[in-house]
Amino acid sequence: MTEKVLETTLEVLKEDAEGLLMEWIDQADEDGAKRSDLFSEREERDQAASMLRAFRLGVRDTSREGDFDLRDEHWADLRGILSEITHERVERGVLPGEMAALVLALKTPLFGRLTDKLVGQPDRLIEEVLIVSKAIDAFALYTNEVFIAEREQIIERQRDEMLELSTPVVELWDKVLTLPLIGTLDSMRAQEVMESLLQAIVERQAEVVIVDITGVKTVDTQVAQHLLRTAAAVRLMGARCIISGISPKIAQTMVELGVDVGEVRTRSSIKNALTDALTSVGVAIRPIERNQRSGA
Amino acid sequence: MNAAAIYAVEGVLLVSITSDITDSDIIELQEHLSNRIAESETRGVVVDISALEIVDTFVGRILAQLTAIARLLDAETYVVGMRPAVAMTLVELGMYLPDNHTALTLDHALEKIRSARSANGISRRA
Amino acid sequence: MAFPGGRKIATIELRTDRDVSRARSRVSDIMKSKGSRDLMITRFVTAVSEIARNAIIHGQGGRMSVFELPDARLIGVECVDEGQGIDDIELALGDGYSTRKNSLGRGLGGAKRLAKTFTITSAPGKGTVVRMIGMCTTR
Numbered sequence: 203m204t205e206k207v208l209e210t211t212l213e214v215l216k217e218d219a220e221g222l223l224m225e226w227i228d229q230a231d232e233d234g235a236k237r238s239d240l241f242s243e244r245e246e247r248d249q250a251a252s253m254l255r256a257f258r259l260g261v262r263d264t265s266r267e268g269d270f271d272l273r274d275e276h277w278a279d280l281r282g283i284l285s286e287i288t289h290e291r292v293e294r295g296v297l298p299g300e301m302a303a304l305v306l307a308l309k310t311p312l313f314g315r316l317t318d319k320l321v322g323q324p325d326r327l328i329e330e331v332l333i334v335s336k337a338i339d340a341f342a343l344y345t346n347e348v349f350i351a352e353r354e355q356i357i358e359r360q361r362d363e364m365l366e367l368s369t370p371v372v373e374l375w376d377k378v379l380t381l382p383l384i385g386t387l388d389s390m391r392a393q394e395v396m397e398s399l400l401q402a403i404v405e406r407q408a409e410v411v412i413v414d415i416t417g418v419k420t421v422d423t424q425v426a427q428h429l430l431r432t433a434a435a436v437r438l439m440g441a442r443c444i445i446s447g448i449s450p451k452i453a454q455t456m457v458e459l460g461v462d463v464g465e466v467r468t469r470s471s472i473k474n475a476l477t478d479a480l481t482s483v484g485v486a487i488r489p490i491e492r493n494q495r496s497g498a
Numbered sequence: 499m500n501a502a503a504i505y506a507v508e509g510v511l512l513v514s515i516t517s518d519i520t521d522s523d524i525i526e527l528q529e530h531l532s533n534r535i536a537e538s539e540t541r542g543v544v545v546d547i548s549a550l551e552i553v554d555t556f557v558g559r560i561l562a563q564l565t566a567i568a569r570l571l572d573a574e575t576y577v578v579g580m581r582p583a584v585a586m587t588l589v590e591l592g593m594y595l596p597d598n599h600t601a602l603t604l605d606h607a608l609e610k611i612r613s614a615r616s617a618n619g620i621s622r623r624a
Numbered sequence: 625m626a627f628p629g630g631r632k633i634a635t636i637e638l639r640t641d642r643d644v645s646r647a648r649s650r651v652s653d654i655m656k657s658k659g660s661r662d663l664m665i666t667r668f669v670t671a672v673s674e675i676a677r678n679a680i681i682h683g684q685g686g687r688m689s690v691f692e693l694p695d696a697r698l699i700g701v702e703c704v705d706e707g708q709g710i711d712d713i714e715l716a717l718g719d720g721y722s723t724r725k726n727s728l729g730r731g732l733g734g735a736k737r738l739a740k741t742f743t744i745t746s747a748p749g750k751g752t753v754v755r756m757i758g759m760c761t762t763r
Binding site for chain 3: 519
Binding site: 393396397400401403404407408409431434435436437438439440441465 | 577578579580581582584585586588589590594595596600601602603606607
């Protein structure tokens with residue numbers, strides 16, 4: 203056998219690149235892998251064209267080597283382009299299945315052309331189709347891997363952002379801060395919460411802080427310990443800590459768990475905590491006469 | 499002793515500790531301060547630790563002891579200026595210094611001592 | 625080698641309590657130069673202070689070495705003394721234990737809690753070696 207592996211595929215890619223490209227995009231559209239809502243015709247075309255170009259270069263070098271392996275050096279270009287395009291598509295909200303489907307859609311036009319070219323040579327046709335199929339499958343799988351890696355990065359970044367967002371220390375009044383806790387309170391987050399709270403005490407010269415746990419899902423022994431430690435650290439800094447938002451259920455749990463809040467002040471609602479906090483900095487909230495109200 | 503200095507301000511003894519204080523300095527301080535409290539009949543002691551990057555178990559223990567000694571001599575002790583990192587580390591060590599009063603700054607501590615005095619109807623010459 | 629792949633960057637002789645203070649500021653300076661945050665410095669330097677004091681009071685002095693580690697986010701400290709050693713390490717690490725009255729004995733246990741890793745080897749009459757790794761930076 204004098205013919206090289208994938209020789210016909212290479213021919214097809216060289217001779218009819220433009221036609222193949224058009225048909226590929228049409229096929230992708232048919233398979234529901236085209237996202238005209240996210241990408242313009244031009245962008246879709248450019249992306250597909252650059253993939254096809256890198257594919258051709260890879261095929262050219264594969265035909266000398268024999269077998270197919272995506273990790274080979276001559277697929278480096280295609281790998282790079284695949285991750286680049288996947289990255290771009292993830293950013294705009296393309297689903298992983300759609301990205302894989304886009305790559306897989308190349309099979310239909312390519313196999314059609316191979317069948318035409320290799321009429322009467324079923325052995326060679328099968329051989330080429332097998333290898334090309336294996337290659338395209340591997341590319342589709344690769345985009346999926348890139349996808350997952352991208353997602354993980356996004357998740358990690360969002361988690362960091364969440365941590366920052368979820369510890370907003372708010373100045374309610376001069377010398378009075380509040381920290382509304384929402385969600386779950388694990389050790390790592392408890393540490394962050396404590397750090398930003400203590401830092402805020404120094405920056406704002408706060409005398410009282412209200413840690414409101416209305417939005418905390420569950421209070422187990424560990425969470426209770428975190429809260430008490432936070433209160434202890436606040437006291438060491440020279441400020442007072444009031445824990446508010448203790449629901450009847452949480453109060454029951456804490457008693458059942460044998461959590462001793464010691465000298466930490468607790469209040470059922472943030473309203474009560476606020477009154478308490480303001481009193482201790484010498485401020486009172488008082489109702490005003492009806493005729494003095496504005497915007498009523 | 500240069501690692502800690504004691505000043506009398508408004509009838510209050512102000513102790514400022516520098517960052518390179520050694521164990522023997524701080525033991526010396528404890529003795530010195532006890533004498534000063536008794537001599538001056540002071541009712542308030544303010545220990546400024548804002549220069550301290552760390553408070554380990556030894557220093558924490560001395561702070562607790564100072565408070566206990568001062569209380570026996572009828573004076574209340576305020577620890578002021580603790581850094582956030584120090585507070586977090588002490589809590590992690592389980593040292594909550596329950597008997598010490600605390601305040602953000604010297605000014606805050608003086609204000610607290612003043613209002614405690616007037617609440618007790620005690621008035622002193624500044 | 626105290627720490628695999630580590631490089632010794634400082635040594636502090638521990639003889640008097642002045643040296644404990646010296647060890648603290650040395651480790652603190654090193655961590656600052658590596659861009660550590662205050663909280664990390666305070667945590668680890670507190671642990672350093674505990675083991676340095678322990679070496680002087682219970683170990684009749686010794687030597688502390690500071691190491692750079694292959695993982696640049698970490699810092700290693702080794703403290704070796706030539707004292708009488710510790711009979712029961714478990715006991716010594718427990719909160720509240722001390723062979724001296726008037727000492728709260730939270731030192732070693734506290735250091736263990738503050739360091740990322742903490743190992744202690746000791747035998748009666750053979751001195752004590754404490755190794756700790758601390759976090760310098762998170763990334």
